[in-house]
Amino acid sequence: MITALRGMKDLLENDGKLYKFIIQTCESVVKNYGYKFCETPKLEETTLFKRSVGQSSDIVGKEMYQFIDKSGNDVCLRPEGTAGVVRAFIESKFDRVGGIRKYFYYGSMFRYERPQRGRLREFHQFGVECFGEASVYEDASAILMLNEILNNLGIKTTLKINSLGDGECMPLYKDKLVKFININKENLCQDCLRRLETNPIRILDCKNDSCQNILKNAPLITDNLNQICQDEFNKLQEILRANGVEFEIDPKLVRGLDYYCKSAFEFVSAEIGSQSAVAGGGRYDKLCEYLGGKPTAAVGWAMGIERIMEILKQKEPQNSRQGIYICALNPNLIDEIYKIAQKLRKHHITEISYEAKSPNKHLNIADKRGFEIFLCLGDDEFSQNQIWYKNLNDKSEKRISIDDLGSKI
Numbered sequence: 001m002i003t004a005l006r007g008m009k010d011l012l013e014n015d016g017k018l019y020k021f022i023i024q025t026c027e028s029v030v031k032n033y034g035y036k037f038c039e040t041p042k043l044e045e046t047t048l049f050k051r052s053v054g055q056s057s058d059i060v061g062k063e064m065y066q067f068i069d070k071s072g073n074d075v076c077l078r079p080e081g082t083a084g085v086v087r088a089f090i091e092s093k094f095d096r097v098g099g100i101r102k103y104f105y106y107g108s109m110f111r112y113e114r115p116q117r118g119r120l121r122e123f124h125q126f127g128v129e130c131f132g133e134a135s136v137y138e139d140a141s142a143i144l145m146l147n148e149i150l151n152n153l154g155i156k157t158t159l160k161i162n163s164l165g166d167g168e169c170m171p172l173y174k175d176k177l178v179k180f181i182n183i184n185k186e187n188l189c190q191d192c193l194r195r196l197e198t199n200p201i202r203i204l205d206c207k208n209d210s211c212q213n214i215l216k217n218a219p220l221i222t223d224n225l226n227q228i229c230q231d232e233f234n235k236l237q238e239i240l241r242a243n244g245v246e247f248e249i250d251p252k253l254v255r256g257l258d259y260y261c262k263s264a265f266e267f268v269s270a271e272i273g274s275q276s277a278v279a280g281g282g283r284y285d286k287l288c289e290y291l292g293g294k295p296t297a298a299v300g301w302a303m304g305i306e307r308i309m310e311i312l313k314q315k316e317p318q319n320s321r322q323g324i325y326i327c328a329l330n331p332n333l334i335d336e337i338y339k340i341a342q343k344l345r346k347h348h349i350t351e352i353s354y355e356a357k358s359p360n361k362h363l364n365i366a367d368k369r370g371f372e373i374f375l376c377l378g379d380d381e382f383s384q385n386q387i388w389y390k391n392l393n394d395k396s397e398k399r400i401s402i403d404d405l406g407s408k409i
Contacts, residue, residue, distance in 0.1 A: 007113075007121030018309050019124070022153065023106055026126045026303070029149045030104045033141060035128050038103040040084035042110075046074045051290050052083035052259055063111040065121075077110035081127045081302055082259075082284070083291070089131055090293035100132040106305070120306060127281075127302035131288070134297035136232040139263040139283055140239035142299050146279055147245050149303070150267060155311050157267040157278060159245065162253040163233040164201075164261050164282070165225050173224040174200055184214045204252040220251035229262060236263060255280060259287040263299065271311045278311070279303035321393055323349035324409070325366035329378040331356040337377050340387070340402060348409065359388075367392055373409060 004010060011019050027037075046066050066076040078084055085103055094101055106126040113121065128145070130138055143159065150157050165173060178200050181188070185196060189208040196203065204215060225233065240247055255264050266280035281301025288296040324344055328337045334354060344350040351371070353362060359376055366374045374390040381387050381399060389408070390397040400408045 005121070009120055009122070015309070018312060019305065022305055022308055022312075023126060025152050026106070026149050027104070029145055029152065030128055033102070033145050035102040035104040035130075038085060038088065038105050039107070040078075040081070040088050040105065042078055042108060043075055044078055044084055044087070046076045048083050048087055048291070049076065049079060052086065052287055053080065063113045065110045065112055079111050080109055081105055081107075081125055082129060082287070082300060085127075085129045085300075086287050086291055086293075086298070089129075089296075090288060090291055094131065095288050095293035095296050098132065100130070102128070102130045104128045124305040125302045126305060127300060129298060129300035131296050131298050133299070134285070136235050136263070137239065139232075139299050140236055140243075142281060142301055143236075143240065143265055144243055144245065146267060146281075146301055146303070150279070153308065153312065154315065155269060155278070155308065156271060157269045159240075159247040159265065159267055160250040160253050161236065161240075161247050161263070161265045162250050163222060163225055163229055163236075164254065164264050165221055165229050166261055167286075169224055169226040169229055170201075170221075170261070173219065173221050176219045176224065177201070177203075180218050181214065187211075187214055201254050204254045215252065218252075222249065222251040232262060255282060259284040259290065261285055265301075269307075269311060271314065272307060276307065277304075278307045321370050321372040323351065323371045324373045324375060325351050325353070325362070325369070325371040326375040327353040327362040327366075327377070328356055329359065329376065333377050333379070333382055336382060337375075340375075340377075340405065343406065344409070347406070363390070375405075 009015075046064070049064065064076045064079050066074070069075050085105060089095060089101065104127065107124060108122050109125050110122055113119070128142065130142065143161075147159065164170065178196065181196060181200065181203060185193065187210045188196065188203070189206065189211055192203045192206050192208070192211050195206075203211060204218075206212070222233075237247070237249075253264055253266060254260070255266070260282045262283040262285070264280075264282035266277045268276065269278045279301060281299070283297075283299045285295070285297045287298060288294065326337050326341050326344070328334055334356070337352060341350045341352045353365070362376060363374060372392055374392055376388045376390075378388070384399075385402050386399045387402055387405065388397070389400045
């Protein structure tokens, strides 16, 4: 038997239904903020991610599905969504046109890492990207949007925020951090020794206990912001408070990718064990320039759908019956219920049973499969141009005229 590759999972039955529910919940919120759907290829040039995500990141260093294709091109399956959307934005010359553009996307991402609960080699994300808006109000809108989605999904989270500064204050902070870490670098893990040479800021993101012990008294970026970054960070907090959003300032929050600046945020949940991020993002005003475009202000976020699914699976299942099950007691009436079903399908999810069975057998099937409405046609009902109706939520039942069926359901 051929099975799915390790770390890659099918989305069937309830998993597929839950996936679509999450996507639809996200879409319903982000569209109200003016975001429009976009789709980018799952396969891109490897250079795109090396330039954007950064050579120092674990994604590029360890986790990409990278290979040489038959034409000799160095390509990889996308490990995250932002870089591809930025590439499309620049390729369409929108960076030169100006104005504000807002996009949302969802789909598969790929990382060759050890599969574990809530983390797969092929996983799914929902994300948004806004280009051309430099105001911190848009940073706040991104957070409020994500907060609304998580509330609508019924997921309890803690919001953590930070400011990573800009091109003026970040280099000065890096120098301070490197000087501090160099005093105790013999206790750093191997990954952080590499990061010390490539991107020392990412040491703050290390989960190794010995590295965290070193960082207890490390200088904080929030104490080294210039006036512009400090004012914007203060404004962000003010907007969040005004909208009733609770948050924690985490000066060591740096996100996992190299392209962030200024605002950074994560929504963390403890509903699948230890505290883990279910969604996060921030501002990345330099990324368009890194990828060959004109400097363009940008902010966005991404949500890990598998982690959201894990949380929702643990919650009490809600009554979500939907759709119509229609059947016949006599095989000679299959053509009749088929005609009725085709009319119903213009407005309702409708499934037809092509076998004539007893009413109880039909009812058991409809009930187990979660249908809301049960319609059954027997000889007696057909002779009176009626059909038997039962609501499987409230158990009410009656006969309805076939001619009036559309208006009665």
